[in-house]
Amino acid sequence: MDSDPGTELFASHESDFQLVKADFAQKLDQIDELAGEPRKAAVSAAQRALDEADEIARSSLCSANSRSHRCRSRS
Secondary structure, eight states: OOOOHHHHHHHHHHHHHHHHHHHHHHHHHHHTTOOHHHHHHHHHHHHHHHHHHHHHHHHHHHHHHHHHHHHHHHO
């Protein structure tokens, strides 16, 4: 049984997103325990994780929109 490439891509995006989400949650938990420069560094790291999650979500949406457009053009 062949897998749909769109489904595989979505599963990959979902897996990536879940990893980044867990990383972000861990970084948020660390922020409460820190002060000064270490806290600033932790906030920056959390922001980078949030940016990465946003990029994954946008990529997933773009892939879905592209796939939807191709599907409509075939009808």
